[in-house]
Amino acid sequence: MFAASAAVFLSVRTLRAADEPCAYDGAKPAPHPRLFLTTARESETFDAIKQNPPLAALNATLLKECDAILKLKPLAYKKTGKRLLNVSREVLRRVFYLSWAYRFTGDEKYFDRAKAEMMSAAAFPDWNPAHFLDVGEMALAISVGHDWLYEKLTPQERAKLYEAVKTKAFDAALNEKNAWFLKSANNWNQICNSGLVCAALSFYEDDPAACAAIIKRSLASNPKALKSYAPDGAYPEGSSYWNYGSEFQAAMFAALESAFGKASALEESEGFLNSTSYLHMMRGQSGYRYNYSDCSSGRLGLQIIFPWFIKRTGDASILEGQLEELAPDKLGANMKTRLLPFIFIYGADLDYANVPPFKARAMFFRGEVPVFAARLTNAKGRKLYLAGKGGSAYAPHAHMDAGSFVFESDGIRWALDLGPQSYESIEREGVNLWDRQQKSERWGLFAYSNLSHNTLTLNGARHIANGKTEMLQTFDTPQKIGAVFDMTKTLGQGLKSAVREIAIIDETYAETVDTIETGAKPASIEWRLCTHAIPEICEDEKSIILKDESGKTLLIKAECEGAQIAAKTWSAKPKNAFEKQNEGVSMAGFAFEVPQNSKCVLMVKMTPRN
DSSP states (O other): OOOTTTSOOOOOOOOSOTTGGGTTTTOOOOSSSOSSSOHHHHHHHHHHHHTOHHHHHHHHHHHHHHHHHHTSOOOOOOOBTTBOHHHHHHHHHHHHHHHHHHHHHOOHHHHHHHHHHHHHHHTSSOOOGGGTHHHHHHHHHHHHHHHHTTTTSOHHHHHHHHHHHIIIIIHHHTSTTGGGGGGOOSHHHHHHHHHHHHHHHHTGGGOHHHHHHHHHHHHHHTHHHHGGGTTTOOOTTOHHHHHHHHHHHHHHHHHHHHHHSSOOGGGGSTTTTTHHHHHHHTBOTTSBBOOOTTOOOSBOOOOTTHHHHHHHHOOGGGGTTOGGGGSGGGTTGGGGOTTTHHHHHHHTTOOTTSOOOOOOSEEEEOSSSOEEEEEEEOTTSOEEEEEEEOBOTTSTTOOSOTTOEEEEETTEEEEOOOOOOOHHHHHTTTOOTTOOSTTOGGGGSGGGSGGGSSSEEETTOOOOTTOOBEEEEEEESSSEEEEEEEOHHHHOTTOSEEEEEEEEETTTEEEEEEEEEOOSSOEEEEEEEEESSEEEEOTTSSEEEEEOTTSOEEEEEEEEESSOEEEEEEOOOOSSTTSOOOTTOEEEEEEEEEOTTOEEEEEEEEEEOO
């Protein structure tokens, strides 16, 4: 049972219209430009940007980036491994930026170059439908450019673009082998359907019946992905995949509304609109993500789609911390964000300098991958961040990281997650990275295995791939903020019970309490922690001191009832040369033996010391 009175759960939204897939049948979309920014809103949007200093500076940087793009050659067809995705993404970035620059400035040079990029992509032999994400992103690129530049394009140029979209996107999506995303519940559903819907809206006049059919089919498929946000807004694939899936999801909803003049009922799918709170809580005070699963370990960064959500929810507190991502020294880094114009279209009137505080210091998210996060500043001014997760290695993009956590104090991430490495760098070695069965090669990779994560390992073995760790209980009091997870099915091997509590205690330190009950067989347990700090085992062999490069330290002290423990370190170097080598990473923790038919309780305190 959940401790509902102590937890902060997100409000539940329900789907309003069961007939959503038919909602746009026979409707005629608005005139061009009909995607995202209509002519009616153009002047007020541009004026608001000029009066908003952070966004005005960002927009000026975007225009400089467009000038840099003018010096480059249009993109050519070039696959990396099995993917054309890098090219599709760069086409999208260039066309979106250049089309925006033309609308904002009226300068013909931006129109000419956007057209050149689109015509080059239209002439590609295909958009790589075997990896349909590539098609989804390319379709969005062409749909935006065609719609925003419609009046300047000649009828012949429009016809060439439609022929490309029809053959390389619409017809390709009719092949069931390519269109498996229609049945999926992950980000593929969102990206591919978004690209197709936006293209169908942009080219609606060319074949209304065919475009309406594309829209109808995508809207019938899309709820499968939207269900993954239920019940509280957590995204099963993690925070960076929230960005990917949710940005394209919002783009599809925004396009439907601007084209037809009404919001989609699917926006009200349970957990979706409030999922921005989940993403907000995945950011530590360091600015870096809680990067579980296949998520990057970088900064949470500028959230270009937050303003669209704010227009729906009215909650601007999710912008807390976003002003620093608009600082002058970070503007250039934001130029990698291919959907960047969304922040201007929906956020031109938002005051980034005066954001209401985000009130929750802890949030708990149920669902396929239960996760919690706590972020606070205590009475002594120390900033603490702790986040942990359950779930299963069988979830999309998951690692064997159930029961793991990250921990920060004053912006130093003591307990970290290595994250993934480039998919292509693994695939080219012949590794089947996408098989999630128990004997998969995926789990033999160090960064994907339980051996590299801040969790428990039983008898040196892999976690049970389809064994799910559930969140049993939550706490949010001055004395304890955290959650309890049942890891029994994840560890398996005949264990009677394995329960892990992860919490901040007295707003001072982090603590794990692992309660292990064995059955007919004894158990060899390892408590592991991954860190960039240097570990030093103390003389009592029950304590470890981590020393950060800045000289700050963290004391890790263990107490155990029912077993003898020994502090240990392990190598973070993987067995394969093609895996990332984890330079500067250490593994430290404790090992202990639990006799058969016994109970053991291991309590580990992690206390910042200076």
